[in-house]
Amino acid sequence: MSSHEHLQRAWQSSRLVLDSAVLYANLLAAIDSASERIDFEYYIFELDIVGSDFLEALARAARRGVQVHVLLDGVGCAATAATIASELSNAGAQVRIYHPLPWLTGAYQWSLARGGWFTKWLSFVLNVNRRNHRKLCLVDARHAWIGSQNICREHLAVAAGGEGWRDYALHVSGAGVTALADAFTAHWESQPAHLQRGFLTHFLSNHSRRARRLKNAFVTNSVASATGYVWIVSAYFAPTARLRRSLLKAARSGADVRILLPANSDVAVFPGLSSHYYRELLLAGARVFQYQSGVLHAKAMLVDGVMILGSSNLNYRSTLHDLELDLVIRNPDAVAELQQVVASDMAGAKEVRGELLRRPSIISWLWYLLRYWM
Numbered sequence: 259m260s261s262h263e264h265l266q267r268a269w270q271s272s273r274l275v276l277d278s279a280v281l282y283a284n285l286l287a288a289i290d291s292a293s294e295r296i297d298f299e300y301y302i303f304e305l306d307i308v309g310s311d312f313l314e315a316l317a318r319a320a321r322r323g324v325q326v327h328v329l330l331d332g333v334g335c336a337a338t339a340a341t342i343a344s345e346l347s348n349a350g351a352q353v354r355i356y357h358p359l360p361w362l363t364g365a366y367q368w369s370l371a372r373g374g375w376f377t378k379w380l381s382f383v384l385n386v387n388r389r390n391h392r393k394l395c396l397v398d399a400r401h402a403w404i405g406s407q408n409i410c411r412e413h414l415a416v417a418a419g420g421e422g423w424r425d426y427a428l429h430v431s432g433a434g435v436t437a438l439a440d441a442f443t444a445h446w447e448s449q450p451a452h453l454q455r456g457f458l459t460h461f462l463s464n465h466s467r468r469a470r471r472l473k474n475a476f477v478t479n480s481v482a483s484a485t486g487y488v489w490i491v492s493a494y495f496a497p498t499a500r501l502r503r504s505l506l507k508a509a510r511s512g513a514d515v516r517i518l519l520p521a522n523s524d525v526a527v528f529p530g531l532s533s534h535y536y537r538e539l540l541l542a543g544a545r546v547f548q549y550q551s552g553v554l555h556a557k558a559m560l561v562d563g564v565m566i567l568g569s570s571n572l573n574y575r576s577t578l579h580d581l582e583l584d585l586v587i588r589n590p591d592a593v594a595e596l597q598q599v600v601a602s603d604m605a606g607a608k609e610v611r612g613e614l615l616r617r618p619s620i621i622s623w624l625w626y627l628l629r630y631w632m
Contacts, residue, residue, distance in 0.1 A: 268460040270432030272585075272592045276599065278413035278420070281403065281427050282308060288397045289315040295325040297396040297442045299583075301334035301389065301569070302408035303342060307419055309409045313342060317349035326351035327446060331390040332358035332365065332382070334408070343368040354446065356390040356581075357382055370448060387631065391580040393427075393569050399439040403429050404568045404585050406493065406557045412524070413555070423524075424549065424603065426491070426556040426596070428567055428585055434460035438583075441465070462566065462584040474577055478504045480561045487514040489560040489600055493553075494571040495519050495532040496629045501572060502535065506542045515544035518604050520554035531625035531632065536610055537617065547607035554603075557584075558596065565593045574630050 275281045289296055289312075296319055303309055320326040328346055330339045332355050343353040343365070358365035360382040363375075371381045395403045405427025407413045414420025437456030444454065445465055453469060462477075464470035481488050482504035495517065497505065509515040517539065519532050529548075536546055559566040568584030570576045587593065625632070 268432055268434035268437075268456065269430045269585075269587060269589065271430065272587055272589060273429045274592070274595055274599065275403075275405065275427040275429055276425070277415075278407050278423075278425055278427075279415065279418055281405070281407055282311070282414075284429065285395050285403060286311060286315050288395070288401060288403075289319055292319055292324050292397045294398045295327070295396075295439075296398075297327045297329075297394070297439060297446075299329040299390070299392050299394040299442065300409050301331045301391045301393060302410050303330055303335050303338060304408075304410040305338050305341065306411045308411050308414065309338070312409050313345060316346055316351060320346065320349040320351035323350075327442075328353045329356060329370075329390065329442075329446065330354070331356050332362070332369075333389050334391075336362065339368070340364050357385050357388060360386065370446075372448065387579055389575075389580045391569050391576065392583040394438070394442070394583055396435065396439050396442060399436055401429065401431050402435045402438050403427060404583060406555050406569065412553075422552040423555040424552060426558050426567055426599070428587070430585060430587075434585075437461065458586070460586055462568070462570070462582070462586060464582055470578075474498075474500075477501065477559070477566070480564065481505055481559075482507050484508045484513045484515075484562050485511070486562045487560065488516075488562075489514075489597065490517045490572065491554070491556045491558045491600055491603070492517070492519060492572045493523065493555045493557060494525060494528050494573045494575070494632070495535070496528070496573040496626075496632055497535065498574060498577050501577070502538075505544065506538065509539065509542040509544040512543075515539075515542075516547065516600075516604060517544060518547045518549055518554065518600065518607060521548035521550050521608065522553060524553050524555070525632075527625045527632065530619070530622045531629060533619070534622040534626045540610065540612065546610040547604045548610060549603060549607045551606060558600070560593065560597055560600065563590065563593055564588055565596050567596070573632055575632060578630070 565587040
């Protein structure tokens with residue numbers, strides 16, 4: 259078997275899921291049918307019309323004897339983590355909270371950090387800027403769902419009680435899922451950081467300084483060496499200097515560089531911050547599109563036949579601070595399907611053209627100066 263065939267077969271199947279209601283229904287059905295283990299890791303888990311169903315499903319699974327592991331972020335779930343942890347723990351699940359806010363002492367008992375109260379408090383103070391931004395559900399180490407959706411109603415259609423956010427997710431199965439499960443377990447058990455099998459070939463993670471460095475290099479080198487196309491969908495776009503240089507190099511070398519960004523964002527500063535980069539990108543030959551149909555929350559890259567899709571944004575938070583997880587897919591049919599979706603989203607967006615090539619505004623300069631924390 260060639261190395262290329264091996265990389266493709268890491269995922270026995272991959273299916274793009276664009277409708278968040280369908281994604282949530284599939285996740286709930288998988289949780290209800292799980293027989294061995296569920297690993298559930300999300301940045302935001304609200305107790306709304308979406309999250310309440312997941313809380314009940316995870317509790318049911320734990321009560322019937324399934325090993326349920328739930329990992330929540332201390333900021334994304336600041337208002338709900340303690341309630342979720344208490345209810346699921348009572349049902350027999352195991353819950354951990356990643357870096358609770360230092361003043362939310364009620365969450366300390368479920369933290370990933372080890373040690374006494376003061377040791378945990380000091381760790382949370384020093385790491386308050388580091389968040390777990392991943393969105394992952396693993397069922398029986400055979401199926402995985404990864405994408406941009408959190409567990410909250412905003413991702414649903416307006417008619418279904420949501421806000422109609424645009425998101426992409428993938429459902430995968432195959433040998434690569436075992437690698438994801440091993441990576442989750444290593445993080446859960448705070449094992450010494452090392453590179454899991456499948457890293458860079460099947461998935462991208464940044465669980466350690468070395469992994470973060472290698473992941474960032476993989477992305478920037480892929481972009482810089484692209485000869486065909488680089489298509490990017492990013493909810494929060496503020497690339498580091500190295501990635502910006504890679505994008506400019508690819509565009510100037512003749513690659514088809516297209517970037518789809520939100521015209522309106524749930525993080526109000528980002529359209530202005532992202533506009534700071536428009537001028538040099540367009541002058542280099544890249545094309546920039548602003549999504550008009552609601553909030554664009556998807557995160558994906560297509561680079562010369564390779565798809566990267568998951569939780570990572572092209573901003574400083576994802577690159578330098580937060581924990582992220584993305585799938586790497588090389589199956590031509592899967593890549594072509596996402597490319598058609600992105601092309602359709604770009605066709606319905608507003609392209610930033612030459613007449614908009616003005617200097618960055620004062621407000622965009624302000625956000626630009628604060629980009630390291632965004």
